[in-house]
Amino acid sequence: MGLCLAGPQGVGWQRVDHVHAGLKLCGTKDFIFHLVLIQAYVLRGWVDLTSDKPHTAKKAIEYLEQGIQDTKDVLGLMGKAMYFMMQQNYSEALEVVNQITVTSGSFLPALVLKMQLFLARQDWEQTVEMGHRILEKDESNIDACQILAVHELAREGNMTTATNHVRNLIKALETREPENPSLHLKKILVVSRLCGSHQVILGLVCSFIERTFMATPSYIHVATELGYFFILKNQVKEALLWYTEAMKLDKDGMAGLTGIILCHILEGHLEEAEHQLEFLKEVQKSLGKSEVLIFLQALLTSKKHKGEQETTALLKEAVELHFSSMQGLPLGSEYFEKLDPYFLVCIAKEYLLFCPKQPRLPGQIVSPLLKQVAVILNPVVKAAPALIDPLYLMAQVRYYSGELENAQSILQRCLELDPASVDAHLLMCQIYLAQGNFGMCFHCLELGVSHNFQVRDHPLYHLIKARALNKAGDYPEAIKTLKMVIKLPALKKEEGRKFLGPCLQTSQRASILLELVEALRLNGELHEATKVMQDTINEFGGTPEENRITIANVDLVLSKGNVDVALNMLRNISPKQSCYMEAREKMANVYLQTLRDRRLYIRCYRELCEHLPGPHTSLLLGDALMSILEPEKALEVYDEAYRQNPHDASLASRIGQAYVKAHQYTEAIEYYEAAQKINGQDFLCCDLAELLLKLKKINKAEKVLKQALEHDIVQDIPSMMNDVKCLLLLAKVYESHKKEAVIETLNKALDLQSRILKRVPLEQPEMIPSQKQLAASICIQFAEHYLAEKEYDKAVRSYKDVFSYLPTDNKVMLELAQLYLLQGHLDLCEQHCAILLQTEQNHETASVLMADLMFRKQKHEAAINLYHQVLEKVPDNFLVLNKLIDLLRRSGKLEDIPAFFELAKKVSSRVPLEPGFNYCRGIYCWHIGQPNEALKFLNKARKDSTWGQSAIYHMVQICLNPDNEVVGGEAFENQGAESNYTEKKELEQQGVSTAEKLLREFYPNSASSQTQLRLLQGLCRLATKEKANMEAALGSFIQIAQAEKDSVPALLALAQAYVFLKQIPKARMQLKRLAKAPWVLSEAEDLEKSWLLLADIYCQGSKFDLALELLRRCVQYNKSCYKAYEYMGFIMEKEQSYKDAVTNYKLAWKYSHHANPAIVPAAPASPPDRSFARPKPSAELDVAGLGRAVGSSLLPTGHLPQRLPSPPPQRRHQWHPPQVVALPLPWVPRLPKAASTGKR
Secondary structure, three states: OHHHOOOOOHHHHHHHHHHHHHHHHOOOOHHHHHHHHHHHHHHHHHHHHHOOHHHHHHHHHHHHHOOOOOOOOOHHHHHHHHHHHHHHOHHHHHHHHHHHHHHHOOOOHHHHHHHHHHHHOOOOHHHHHHHHHHHHHOOOOHHHHHHHHHHHHHHHHOHHHHHHHHHHHHHHHHHHHHOHHHHHHHHHHHEEEHHHOHHHHHHHHHHHHHHHHHHHHOHHHHHHHHHHHHOOOOOOOHHHHHHHHHHHHHHOHHHHHHHHHHHHHHHHHHHHHHHHHHHHHHHHHHOOOOOHHHHHHHHHHHHHHHHHOOOOOHHHHHHHHHHOOOOOOOOOOOHHHOOHHHHHHHHHHHHHHHOOOOOOOOOOOOHHHHHHHHHHHHHHHHHOOOOOHHHHHHHHHHHOOEEEHHHHHHHHHHHHHHOOOHHHHHHHHHEEEEEEOHHHHHHHHHHHHHHHHHHHHHHHHHHHHHHHHHHOOOOOHHHHHHHHEEEOOOOOOOOOOOOHHHHHHEEEEHHHHHHHHOOOOOOOOHHHHHHHHHHHHHHHOOOHHHHHHHHHHHHHHOOOOOOOHHHHHHHOOOOOOOOOOHHHHHHHHHHHHHHOOOOHHHHHHHHHHOOOOOOOHHHHHHHHHHHOOOOHHHHHHHHHHHHHHOOOHHHHHHHHHHHHHOOOHHHHHHHHHHHHHHHHOOHHHHHHHHHHHHHHHHHHHHHHHHHHOOOOOOOOOOHHHHHHHHHHHHHHHHHHHOOHHHHHHHHHHHHHHHHHHHHHHHHOHHHHHHHHHHHHHHHHHHHHHHHHHHOHHHHHHHHHHHHOOOOOOOHHHHHHHHHHHHOOOOHHHHHHHHHHHHOOOOHHHHHHHHHHHHHHOHHHHHHHHHHHHHHHOOOOOOOHHHHHHHHHOOOOOOHHHHHHHHHHHOOOOOHHOOHHHHHHHHHHHHHHOHHHHHHHHHHHHHOOOOHHHHHHHHHHHHHHHOOOOOOOOOOOOOOOOOOHHHHHHHHHHHHHHHHHHHHHHOOOOOHHHHHHHHHHHHHHEEEEEEOHHHHHHHHHHHHHHHHOOHHHHHHHHHHHHHHOOOOHHHHHHHHHHHHHHHOOHHHHHHHHHHHHHHOOOOOOOOOHHHHHHHHHHHHHOOOHHHHHHHHHHHHHHOOOOOOOOOHHHHHHHHOOOOHHHHHOOOOOOOOOOOOOOOOOOOOOOOOHHHHHHHHOOOOOOOOOOOOOOOOOOOOOOOOOOOOOOOOOOOOOOOOOOOOOOOOO
């Protein structure tokens, strides 16, 4: 009850006032009885609260509630808060503590409890803030000093600050409680469990505990703790003295004997340790199992090489016992003490001795032992991310598991905490080596030396260097390095490297010898390699390294071509040997890759399942069956494995994937649904939703995802990550039918991802890169949505948001540059392209984009030079070649293109067969007026996944408009050409029929290509010239234009339909909208067509000024636009400016590449007949026979002359060009040219 009397202004004096008031109101006797009864309730509540019996502790709240019902007794409120804390109801506990602090702000026990509650809620920021607040009121507060020391050691890793906090804690203990050794030990234990091998802090704590022992030399726990400190300091002999002292104080004490056994094992006195351990096991039977005792058995088993299975079984039991003692503990000092990171690190190191020593290759299954180590280390890394040793081991686990980027991220954190860490630098080098980045590997080696010169003395330094030289092909230097390190008198345990025990040194030496064997083999010295291998086998026989050496010897034998010998060696490895699984996998690979025997390949895995039955070997068999494309048999194996381990998430996912690969989509959906219902495996909902999305079952996918998201707010990171994945999939679902909900869904995903990013650095730092990548991808998804909706400013903002997560993402930089070009912000586009080219000088896409930019700036030469540079380096880059064709056409220099075709052909004899090459040839032929040739080449690209859709698009355009006329244009229409009507109609029908056949092969893979297909289908209907079809096309175009506002292709098609239906005003209105649209390269063709059609309408209305403005714009962006020159010639002729008319007609003739004889003018008084004869085809040209028909002898192949003679200089009204006769042209389904009505 003393807590209530907190001083003159405290609660105790308030109680006295309350007593005086009570005496006035009622009888003294009754009031005193009532007051005593209240205090009795509170006291009984506290007694029950501290009971070891759970059911008694639960009753405490009843008494506490009665005790604080009227008086709000502080001790009662504290008891109530403690009760809620024990029940892990931290919110309620915090609310009660806040009631105390409101009425008694200076009541320190309440502030201390509040600090502990913040810590239990893992709110470190408020915990530290409260700790400093307590120290402001009481600078020697023991609890506050302890928590601040724990925060620095576990979370921040600033050892200078941590040392100061530990000094303050020791000072507070010695000042406040000088004669209380049990409290000294209780408060300092957590520091010893978290300080690791930091010598300064260990020295401080050790000295303090020694002083405590001197004051109370009979306290056994202090002696055993001192022994533990000296183990941490790697001073085994001193530790043995203290454990012996503890045994003297208590001969029956188990702690002292346990410590003595550990010291004997560490010193190599295994027989003595085993004898004492047997005695201890007998004594311990009556006391129950102990994780420390079982760990000592595992350690001894490992040192005596008794086998992997026995050792790992003991380690697993020790881990289970260890974590069982922590169940229900809130995060706090006791939690860290019970966690005992050093003990878990020791267990993890023992496991790692039996793990693979090389990173997992893609497609291989992660070793179960590595998974077990990750499970052991996860709680440590999550609770105490500033401890270097667990972080380093976790990086090793990620490295061996093949998660190289995660390992790099963890090591980066290690090096931030300790830049001189030898282990971290060397492991970073190994990661670069595994990634094939030899330059960074050598750089990292030198960086490690610059931080710590002792790196050079480490054998692993030379081993990594030799491996890098081997991989780089410098075998003689690698051999020299390895022979040098073998001769070193070294391989002794380095001072201060407590985690490098004797077994690890043995492993290093074995690795060095095996690397020497590999280097000799690669250098062609097989005899010497065999000799070194034999020496290695002799040296390491009977050690854990023997198995690894056996497997390496198999590789050496295989390299000599002795397959049978290698297989015999592998067959001799029995199931009892630890490398049996690896040997069978190696044998299976030999059967499959060398002997091509799938039956024996599978038999190896079946034998593995027979001798080592379990989920892991079943998975190996299932994966093997999948690899040889037998998903049905794999499913049977997976099902069997799933029955053995129904909670294995990866296995459940594999079964679903197997159903999908077997094309059993209905079964896959049913399996996913059943697995979710039976086991509640919510993670499968994403797999199911992705499958439904692929199968276009949009509504069902939406329902699945919504059900997965219908739950209370989650706090654990895995559940939050699963929710983010579900939300992103839901946004994709909404893209197809609920676009208005996309942004809201993405916002939820980004908010949740932001919460994850706040917690990951403290709880799982190795996930920082992947989670930042995911946050960036969400921003990119925002940008892509805004881009599709043509909300360019918002798209820019979203792309910029990416840089807050990934500051140097070149892909996003490129997207942003392209977006700026689309918006017309040329300077910003150039700025971003320049940044890209600075970081990556040969960035092709950036060079192409810069070329597009130069073209927009009318710097055609600069643009062409940039394309030249790219194609000189990669002549068969057909994407760039296609862009160059377009640019040269717009620059009026198409004659330069054939040289690039010849350059590409020199790369390989197969280039002329490439779809990209043929596509470019087809586009070039189309632009120079050779539609038959264009169809022939485009047909060769028609089936390609990359070029096919574009090829079909252009083929349809050619079939519908072979002469590349202005669709709907009537300014040149000849009303007297009725004699050709029948032939014209027949050719139109053939063109439409061919186009329709082509469109049956047009498979849209996106919303934009779906729109493109609808537009092409509408144009086919329009080309029939039948009113019903034209009206149907118009309706389709209106729907597209309404759905996609400001869509240039849709508005152009709409205008063309209106023209065909003689609704000229409506057509003009749509075309005027397009005339105001900004020019962008992706829509340049359609804009040009719209300008030409509007100019045609203006010409018919004699609005020549308006027409000329549009035509000049056409020429500005496309100097090869011969139709614009033809229209300008027509206008000049109408205005009787004959010289200008001739100039424009000459340009039209030049840029049509002499393929359109109707352009050549006659005398003004005698206008030329613009029609010319077309031979009637022998048969209809169909899609299937397109490749055969083009170039057939049945088709005429006449050609126009390359150049017509220039007329003599005369007055413009007297000049008469040469007479042009109708010449046969290569046939395609096309309309015959009609003569012009204008005089020229």
